[in-house]
Amino acid sequence: MTVQPPRLRRILLVEDDPVHSRVVAKWLSAAGYAVTAVESFALAAAALKSRWDAIVCDCDLPDGNGLEIARIAKLAYPRLPFILVTAGRQAERVVQAVRYGIDDMMLKMAPLRREHLLARLAELIDATDEPYETVLAIGAHPDDVEIGCGGALLQHVQNGHRVVILTLSQGAAGGDVAQRVLEAQAAAKKLGAELILGDLPDTQVAENGSTIDLIQKAVAAFAPTRVYTHSVNDLHQDHRNAARASLSATRGVPRVACYQAPSATVDFRPTMFVDIQQQLEQKLALLNEYQSQCVKAPYLAPEQIRANARYWSKYTASEGAEPFEVVRACA
Ligand SMILES: [Zn+2]
Structure with missing residues (x-):
């Protein structure tokens, strides 16, 4: 049985008062959180591009209102715990906080108490926490995995999950092996x-x-909780065979799903759609590492990747998605 290491929780602390910021950051660090402190609305808004486990935000910032940070954060990440620290209990603020889905409001001058803040944070993070995952993504050739499930994999990494890519061949038929290996390594590193x-x-x-x-060895070495692999509904013999071999080798893995390759047939019939709107640009950056293929493969053109993500998004509430055929989905 593999024991997974505890995941480091990342807290964004937004506070313009340097003394208050130092004190709260110290409380959070001592409790084992990784704290990033910023002192303005502009820096907090920029920091929302990163993934956080919780936000503790002052309401009165020199260049804006913490309520607006809450609105933007909750729009992008509805389940993200958000604690607003405010100097006053004005009714208007409370109404806005409820409207934006803020999880708790704490009064700065009450004063703010360490035990109370830490207890609420732990409670909120526990309630929204997803289980730790080890993801194994299998592809027949370099770039298959990034094309089929690059967005979903980026999301796993951003959620603190371990992601392992197993590429079965080095793609000799598609170009110079040494270059393809370098490209695969660069894309994996970026991911x-x-x-x-x-x-x-x-x-x-x-x-x-x-x-x-080969696949069984990877399953034994990494004990994945989730596998993404090719679909049997594919015109390329390597993809079909990789899919069939995966299904045998991953029979003990609780969650297995098949991604869509550009060579998928019309029989590819997905039932799971992962919202990758937030990861789409990063996915394109991963694919850009495969320069030896970009010049000759129209399916790697950014407009093609965007169009495909947009098409499948009709099954989601987003503007970009990756489709999957679900083989197994154990609770
Ligand atoms: Zn391929």
Whole structure:
């Protein structure tokens, strides 16, 4: 049984009073949180591009209102715990706080108490926490995984999950191997994933034997809680065989889903859609690492990737999504 390390919780502290900021940051750090303190509305708004486990925000900032930070944050991340620290209990503020879905308001001059703040933070983070995951993403060739589920993988990394990419072949049929390996390594590094590069023969990936062995070794080494792999509904023989081998080798994994490759057939029938609107630009940056393929593969064109994400978003409330055929979804 693999014991997963506890995930470091990241708190954004927005406070313009340097003394107050230092005191609260010290409380949070001593409680084991990773704290990033900013002192203005502008810096807080910019920091919302990153993923946080909770935000503790002063209401009265020199260049704006903490309530507006709450509105923007809750719009992007509705479940993100948000505690507003305010000097006054004006009714108008309370009404806005409720409207924006702020989780708690604390009075600065009450005074703000360490035990109370830490207890509420722990309670709110626990309530919204997702279980720790180890994700194994399997692709027959370099770039398959990033095209099919790059957005979902970015989201896993941003949620603190471990992501491992297993690429079965080094893509000799699609170009110079040395360059393709470098591109795969650069994309994995940018994604924040570990990369395992197999050496199966490109265009001749088998559906059993060495392919199942390779995947089984990765499953044994990383004990994934979730696997993303190819679909059998694909025109490319390597993709179909990688899908079939994956289904055998990952039979003990609780959650398995198949992503869409550009060579998917019309029989590809997804039932799970991951909102990647926030990750779409980063996904394009990952694909941009594959320069040897970008010049000749129209399916890597940014407008094609954007159009595909936009198309599947019709099943979500977002403007960009990745589709998956669900093989197994154990609760
Ligand atoms: Zn491929």
